[in-house]
Amino acid sequence: MDQLFTHSTQILTQLLVNCISDALYILIDPDQLEQVNYHYLSLFKPYQIMLISPTISPQKFKTNATIIFISKNHLIPVITSIISTISAKLPSAQFHLFSTPKLSLTSDAFLRQHHVIDKILTFENVNFDISQSYDSNCFILSARNIEYDMSRFSINCVQEIAEIAFQTLKVLGGAKCIQARGKIAIQAGKSLERLVLEENLTFNKIKFEQVIFVDRLTDMLSVMVTGQSYMEQLDSHLKIQQNKVDNQPIYDCFDIVVQDCKYTHINNLGDKISILAKNAQAKVKECKEIQGDKSRPISEISQAFEGYKKAEAAAVFINEHTQRILKIQQSRNAVYCEEILLKKEILDSRGRGKTDLVFKQINSGKDLQTVLEYLSIISMSVGGLKAKDLFTIKKLITLTYGLQGLALLNQFQKLGLVTNTDQEQIYQDIFKEYHIVEQKDNEKIDYQQISYPFTGITPINVRNIQEMIFGSKDKKKQIGQWQGNVTYKKQLTTESPEKPKFLVFYIGPITHSELASIDVIRRQAQKTDPNFEIQIIASDLKTGKDIMKTICQVM
Numbered sequence: 001m002d003q004l005f006t007h008s009t010q011i012l013t014q015l016l017v018n019c020i021s022d023a024l025y026i027l028i029d030p031d032q033l034e035q036v037n038y039h040y041l042s043l044f045k046p047y048q049i050m051l052i053s054p055t056i057s058p059q060k061f062k063t064n065a066t067i068i069f070i071s072k073n074h075l076i077p078v079i080t081s082i083i084s085t086i087s088a089k090l091p092s093a094q095f096h097l098f099s100t101p102k103l104s105l106t107s108d109a110f111l112r113q114h115h116v117i118d119k120i121l122t123f124e125n126v127n128f129d130i131s132q133s134y135d136s137n138c139f140i141l142s143a144r145n146i147e148y149d150m151s152r153f154s155i156n157c158v159q160e161i162a163e164i165a166f167q168t169l170k171v172l173g174g175a176k177c178i179q180a181r182g183k184i185a186i187q188a189g190k191s192l193e194r195l196v197l198e199e200n201l202t203f204n205k206i207k208f209e210q211v212i213f214v215d216r217l218t219d220m221l222s223v224m225v226t227g228q229s230y231m232e233q234l235d236s237h238l239k240i241q242q243n244k245v246d247n248q249p250i251y252d253c254f255d256i257v258v259q260d261c262k263y264t265h266i267n268n269l270g271d272k273i274s275i276l277a278k279n280a281q282a283k284v285k286e287c288k289e290i291q292g293d294k295s296r297p298i299s300e301i302s303q304a305f306e307g308y309k310k311a312e313a314a315a316v317f318i319n320e321h322t323q324r325i326l327k328i329q330q331s332r333n334a335v336y337c338e339e340i341l342l343k344k345e346i347l348d349s350r351g352r353g354k355t356d357l358v359f360k361q362i363n364s365g366k367d368l369q370t371v372l373e374y375l376s377i378i379s380m381s382v383g384g385l386k387a388k389d390l391f392t393i394k395k396l397i398t399l400t401y402g403l404q405g406l407a408l409l410n411q412f413q414k415l416g417l418v419t420n421t422d423q424e425q426i427y428q429d430i431f432k433e434y435h436i437v438e439q440k441d442n443e444k445i446d447y448q449q450i451s452y453p454f455t456g457i458t459p460i461n462v463r464n465i466q467e468m469i470f471g472s473k474d475k476k477k478q479i480g481q482w483q484g485n486v487t488y489k490k491q492l493t494t495e496s497p498e499k500p501k502f503l504v505f506y507i508g509p510i511t512h513s514e515l516a517s518i519d520v521i522r523r524q525a526q527k528t529d530p531n532f533e534i535q536i537i538a539s540d541l542k543t544g545k546d547i548m549k550t551i552c553q554v555m
Contacts, residue, residue, distance in 0.1 A: 026070065027052045027068065027069050028052060052079065054081060054082065055160060058085060058088075066095075162189075162192040166192055173204070175210060177209075178213075178488075179213070181214055181487050184215045190488065193490050193492075196492060206495045208497060208502060209502055212503065213505045286304075287311060288308060355378060357378070358374060362397065465534070469521075469534075499531040499533065500532045501535065502534045505537050
């Protein structure tokens with residue numbers, strides 16, 4: 001990867017490694033969308049990416065946050081305002097500014113005088129041309145008025161999203177048409193159309209085939225527990241490819257292991273690649289010994305020398321991927337596997353004998369949403385939750401959490417998230433979700449059709465995006481059968497972009513699973529047109545635990 005770095009990116013990477021604390025936020029100017037691949041930066045530290053907006057709330061940041069701004073000069077006043085607002089609420093926050101082109105002396109002096117910027121790095125003609133993954137096409141928007149509960153949703157948010165979409169188009173280039181699905185999404189689409197008309201904006205170039213708005217707020221229960229499919233993680237994050245010398249794989253068995261591990265847990269993959277590394281080192285040692293044995297024929301020594309070069313290259317190649325795997329183990333497994341192990345244990349036993357777990361959680365003072373999450377898993381496993389156990393748990397929840405706890409449990413029952421009904425299909429869906437990274441016979445699974453735990457609902461927004469881009473193949477289901485299924489489409493110009501690019505605004509949270517599903521759509525389209533691209537701007541990036549907490553808060 002190093003050979004792909006420009007001098008500027010080497011400086012940036014080194015600075016990030018040296019000076020950024022555990023609480024990392026990156027705020028990006030919209031015109032940097034296509035230049036910054038932030039996924040690579042995520043390998044160093046935890047991070048959150050947002051677009052620079054004057055309405056960013058300090059509540060979005062941790063107390064000791066370190067915040068990076070990547071921007072051009074024209075947003076310096078906005079950045080200064082943001083820093084002042086955040087500093088007033090979070091005095092221990094630190095700020096770093098990466099500006100291109102170089103800051104004017106006035107701006108530089110002003111920022112330093114007010115002690116709002118700790119380090120300033122300027123560089124010109126930056127090219128962040130490093131290995132792409134679908135993560136680099138998703139940016140997280142911070143808008144203070146966005147809420148995930150429709151009853152509290154502010155109409156000001158719609159205008160703000162439209163404004164950001166408008167500014168993004170002004171900087172990057174226009175769109176041939178606007179499309180929206182969902183009540184709030186349609187309002188945002190119409191607001192964007194109105195802004196274009198009011199300013200009589202004519203674009204110098206048409207960058208996007210469509211700007212698409214989708215409304216997660218009408219479909220918030222479609223993602224309850226999320227985990228990125230391992231196939232997509234392997235392809236997108238590890239970038240394992242055949243490394244060839246003289247048109248032959250450097251180490252033939254490496255490709256076999258990759259195929260073997262596509263549906264294997266990351267730890268197992270790490271173990272197997274570790275064995276490969278040892279084999280490669282053994283081969284290097286063997287070839288060295290042959291070269292040092294002068295009694296052997298010259299042809300054998302020469303052959304050993306060639307084998308030595310290939311084995312040594314294989315060792316370096318394997319070591320590179322081993323290091324990447326270790327980083328993913330630290331970042332992904334630390335969060336993902338800790339939550340999943342106990343749930344997986346419940347699923348393996350099909351819920352039998354696990355009701356005591358709920359009693360223990362309640363008695364130990366666990367928060368209510370955690371109790372209900374495990375109760376949901378148990379109740380939806382085969383033969384999981386008996387009526388008498390549910391009655392006892394109801395009484396215990398009422399005594400421990402009060403009437404609010406009882407009311408929330410009743411809401412979960414109404415939604416079908418907690419039930420004493422035997423549901424074999426729901427169990428199978430959950431089982432498939434949690435074991436999808438381990439079973440080798442899942443090669444024919446359509447990752448867009450994975451049913452999520454608790455609801456059995458597919459990631460509908462991903463299907464909506466696919467339909468809006470390519471049209472529906474099933475004429476009976478053209479609009480999509482979900483709440484808020486009215487659609488809106490407005491053509492802005494007859495001119496088409498050079499490349500088929502689509503800009504998608506997610507109003508509400510997006511998950512890693514949905515990103516993986518969108519990447520499937522992207523890859524399928526790129527087989528026939530390599531220039532096809534989907535870029536995403538979402539209001540938030542949510543894990544299953546985040547969404548579970550959100551549901552508990554708004555019910």
